[in-house]
Amino acid sequence: MERGPNGWTTQAYGEDDLWHQTHTSFSSPSTSWWCALEPKGSYDTGRRIQTAAVSPTIDLVGRGAPITLQFFENYNTEQGWDFCMVDVSADGGSSWEPLRGGIGSAPSGSSGGWITTSLDLSRYAGRAIRIRFYFDTIDPVNNAFPGWFFDDVLVTAVGVPWLTLHPLAGTVTPGSSQSLAVDFVTTQVPVGDYDAGIVVTSNDPGTPRARVPVHLHLSGRPRIAVAPGELSFGTVFLGFTRRDSLTVSNPGTDLLVVSEVSTDSAEFAVQPKSFDLPSGQQRPVYVDFHPGRGGSSSATLKLASNDPGQPLVTVALSGIGVAPPDIEVSPGDFRETLVPGTPGQTANRTLTIRNTGGSGLSWSLTPLFGTGPSVVASSPQISSEHPAGIKPEGPAGGASPAPPRSVYVFPGALKRQGADAAALPRHPVHADTPLEAILDNLDKRYLQVTDAIPDRFDFTDGETGILIPDGGNDMYDLGNYLSTSLGAFISYSDGVIAQSPLFGSGGFYFTRKYPGLFLLAADMSGVTSFTISGNLGADGWGSVDGAVLQTEVSGVGYRGYVKRVHSAMDPSVNHLVIVAEDPGVNHEFSPNTDEDYHRVFGLGEINRIYYLLYASADGGYVDDTQTLDIMNAFLGSIGLGPPWLTVAPRSGTIPAGASADVTLHLDATGLQLGDYMASLRISSSDPDEPQILVPVTLTAIAPSGVEDGDLPTARALLPSRPNPFRSSTRIDFDLPAAARVTLRIHDAGGRTVRDLVDGLLPPGRHRIEWDGRDAAGRPVPPGLYFYTFRSGGYVATRRMVLLR
Numbered sequence: 099m100e101r102g103p104n105g106w107t108t109q110a111y112g113e114d115d116l117w118h119q120t121h122t123s124f125s126s127p128s129t130s131w132w133c134a135l136e137p138k139g140s141y142d143t144g145r146r147i148q149t150a151a152v153s154p155t156i157d158l159v160g161r162g163a164p165i166t167l168q169f170f171e172n173y174n175t176e177q178g179w180d181f182c183m184v185d186v187s188a189d190g191g192s193s194w195e196p197l198r199g200g201i202g203s204a205p206s207g208s209s210g211g212w213i214t215t216s217l218d219l220s221r222y223a224g225r226a227i228r229i230r231f232y233f234d235t236i237d238p239v240n241n242a243f244p245g246w247f248f249d250d251v252l253v254t255a256v257g258v259p260w261l262t263l264h265p266l267a268g269t270v271t272p273g274s275s276q277s278l279a280v281d282f283v284t285t286q287v288p289v290g291d292y293d294a295g296i297v298v299t300s301n302d303p304g305t306p307r308a309r310v311p312v313h314l315h316l317s318g319r320p321r322i323a324v325a326p327g328e329l330s331f332g333t334v335f336l337g338f339t340r341r342d343s344l345t346v347s348n349p350g351t352d353l354l355v356v357s358e359v360s361t362d363s364a365e366f367a368v369q370p371k372s373f374d375l376p377s378g379q380q381r382p383v384y385v386d387f388h389p390g391r392g393g394s395s396s397a398t399l400k401l402a403s404n405d406p407g408q409p410l411v412t413v414a415l416s417g418i419g420v421a422p423p424d425i426e427v428s429p430g431d432f433r434e435t436l437v438p439g440t441p442g443q444t445a446n447r448t449l450t451i452r453n454t455g456g457s458g459l460s461w462s463l464t465p466l467f468g469t470g471p472s473v474v475a476s477s478p479q480i481s482s483e484h485p486a487g488i489k490p491e492g493p494a495g496g497a498s499p500a501p502p503r504s505v506y507v508f509p510g511a512l513k514r515q516g517a518d519a520a521a522l523p524r525h526p527v528h529a530d531t532p533l534e535a536i537l538d539n540l541d542k543r544y545l546q547v548t549d550a551i552p553d554r555f556d557f558t559d560g561e562t563g564i565l566i567p568d569g570g571n572d573m574y575d576l577g578n579y580l581s582t583s584l585g586a587f588i589s590y591s592d593g594v595i596a597q598s599p600l601f602g603s604g605g606f607y608f609t610r611k612y613p614g615l616f617l618l619a620a621d622m623s624g625v626t627s628f629t630i631s632g633n634l635g636a637d638g639w640g641s642v643d644g645a646v647l648q649t650e651v652s653g654v655g656y657r658g659y660v661k662r663v664h665s666a667m668d669p670s671v672n673h674l675v676i677v678a679e680d681p682g683v684n685h686e687f688s689p690n691t692d693e694d695y696h697r698v699f700g701l702g703e704i705n706r707i708y709y710l711l712y713a714s715a716d717g718g719y720v721d722d723t724q725t726l727d728i729m730n731a732f733l734g735s736i737g738l739g740p741p742w743l744t745v746a747p748r749s750g751t752i753p754a755g756a757s758a759d760v761t762l763h764l765d766a767t768g769l770q771l772g773d774y775m776a777s778l779r780i781s782s783s784d785p786d787e788p789q790i791l792v793p794v795t796l797t798a799i800a801p802s803g804v805e806d807g808d809l810p811t812a813r814a815l816l817p818s819r820p821n822p823f824r825s826s827t828r829i830d831f832d833l834p835a836a837a838r839v840t841l842r843i844h845d846a847g848g849r850t851v852r853d854l855v856d857g858l859l860p861p862g863r864h865r866i867e868w869d870g871r872d873a874a875g876r877p878v879p880p881g882l883y884f885y886t887f888r889s890g891g892y893v894a895t896r897r898m899v900l901l902r
Contacts (some may be wrong), residue, residue, distance in 0.1 A: 318352025389419025421456020640666025
């Protein structure tokens with residue numbers, strides 16, 4: 099313990115790696131290993147501590163019992179909660195076996211000072227092993243204790259691993275002698291002083307047993323190894339920096355001192371400039387290439403060290419500096435007015451992308467159809483209410499997941515946000531877009547969705563079964579069970595449209611797995627809630643939050659109900675449940691990061707539901723803006739409503755000084771009157787503007803109602819005919835010039851029943867039919883109704899009576 103780590107390493111199984119060598123307390127003479135924070139004198143970090151000090155390989159091949167591990171230790175920890183475990187591995191560290199008990203049975207509390215501990219290793223005779231001093235606090239609380247020291251680790255066995263003799267027996271005739279070959283084998287023997295003895299047993303009656311003392315003084319030798327032997331940075335834009343790294347390791351037996359790290363070119367910078375590297379360890383050296391001119395650049399990186407065999411190591415560096423591309427887009431937006439049902443219902447427009455920079459511009463274009471995206475409500479960031487402890491076991495096989503220990507419920511009656519909060523049509527979610535078309539569109543366009551997931555983690559499983567066992571990188575501990583208010587569990591269908599009673603009478607659904615994305619779409623009736631449940635790999639680490647998001651596609655308002663478990667280093671788990679906007683829908687979720695529970699309820703009026711599951715690597719947080727991008731990309735990719743905007747081509751490369759044209763085809767066929775909005779997201783290799791949004795607005799207007807070639811001279815709202823009416827009535831109004839118009843139906847209590855017109859109309863007399871139904875397509879009860887016409891500052895209201 100006195101000459102550095104000597105091959106010992108540390109391993110953190112949580113966030114904190116606290117094992118280090120110290121002079122604070124020791125057995126002999128002045129250095130020991132300590133698991134604690136040196137400045138604080140305790141292991142209190144506010145988090146659970148799971149960390150180990152691991153020995154180098156101990157070769158017991160050719161050694162017999164008894165074999166003993168002896169060491170000195172001094173521990174002071176929270177009694178019954180924080181445990182000092184000693185484990186052994188015979189497979190290079192892949193698995194460990196306890197030598198003196200595990201959690202609940204290993205030493206805990208106070209040793210009362212330095213004590214000597216001996217443990218039997220005889221069952222590992224003939225094998226190569228490693229020893230681990232493993233400390234686990236079970237939870238993050240009550241950790242203000244001094245911790246655990248150990249010192250003077252010694253393994254003793256029959257035989258001496260560094261000394262061999264030949265021959266081991268023989269006969270010496272009278273008056274003669276015989277020499278024995280003594281070999282010192284120092285492979286994998288740490289630096290230090292060693293003593294042993296050669297015992298010769300014979301038939302000499304006077305000296306039947308003779309002992310020859312043997313002393314070995316082994317001095318260390320550092321060695322430097324550098325990989326790779328060269329670094330090529332490829333093409334880097336002028337004015338920008340690209341970073342790469344190489345790894346320096348010390349496979350020697352003494353401390354490696356790297357006294358200088360430098361390059362012979364100002365375009366290549368390195369850090370650190372010097373460092374020390376204990377035996378058996380490695381570290382990165384970072385190299386930044388910042389080209390100052392166009393063309394090829396090269397340099398030599400030099401590492402000077404105390405390795406007597408290689409005092410100087412060189413690494414070749416190369417890169418190419420190029421002027422970056424520079425994107426220009428024109429026009430900056432598109433506004434088009436079309437008349438459905440006439441020859442003027444389609445139009446083609448051109449978007450020009452120019453590259454005014456000095457190198458080729460790569461670009462791609464994605465139409466985004468969501469409009470008016472916003473955040474309705476967000477939860478606070480919730481640290482898990484369940485302290486990190488022993489990892490909970492998930493339900494076995496198809497057993498039901500345990501219910502959540504607690505839930506966070508969003509405030510009720512979440513109102514629509516924004517200037518258009520008055521109302522969006524509440525009607526079935528495009529039942530005319532069947533699941534077959536949704537699935538077909540997704541298979542063609544899923545990249546629009548998966549490319550919107552930041553730092554996407556492509557988890558495994560999710561094609562078949564009823565759960566995701568792990569997903570990779572401990573994302574799950576048996577999770578993503580799906581159920582409804584009608585029962586559990588929904589079987590994954592792997593892209594097959596299936597019927598299930600869990601979605602009500604005539605309910606159909608499918609699930610589909612894409613890279614980094616699991617998706618469910620279902621038509622349902624009589625379902626009041628949809629639930630995700632199971633266990634997560636976060637195990638109490640990290641945080642939970644949620645949100646309610648809104649957007650509009652093809653005139654239909656949608657709500658996205660979001661749950662996120664993140665910042666636990668495992669892949670973050672993100673739920674996005676999308677339904678048509680309905681103020682009666684809400685959601686709740688577990689605030690504990692080891693629980694997958696998330697329930698969306700109040701779905702009685704909803705007949706189509708979508709569920710998206712996606713992950714970001716290393717616990718990455720997908721914020722509300724990014725989640726809205728995912729939501730809009732999904733809704734835009736599945737073909738809801740008429741495809742009023744298509745673009746071609748959607749990607750390409752433009753040489754420096756050149757341009758490319760993109761054709762926008764706008765088609766108002768089948769559109770209701772009103773405004774339709776989208777954005778063209780242009781992603782490119784321009785480092786200054788990697789993404790540009792170009793707004794596109796299509797306004798669908800009615801054909802002109804001019805009679806006899808004469809325009810009205812004033813705005814006017816005419817009486818409806820017939821009035822009273824039983825099935826439908828006709829409402830006429832005049833416009834002397836093109837103007838934005840709203841025509842709204844109210845009941846006798848002033849509540850909005852339906853917007854018949856909301857958009858730009860040409861001049862003339864216009865005729866609108868009302869079929870006695872509300873915005874959801876349901877017949878309204880008989881009674882007195884009002885219709886209000888607004889255009890500019892003109893407002894007029896008339897009454898009508900519906901009979902049944």
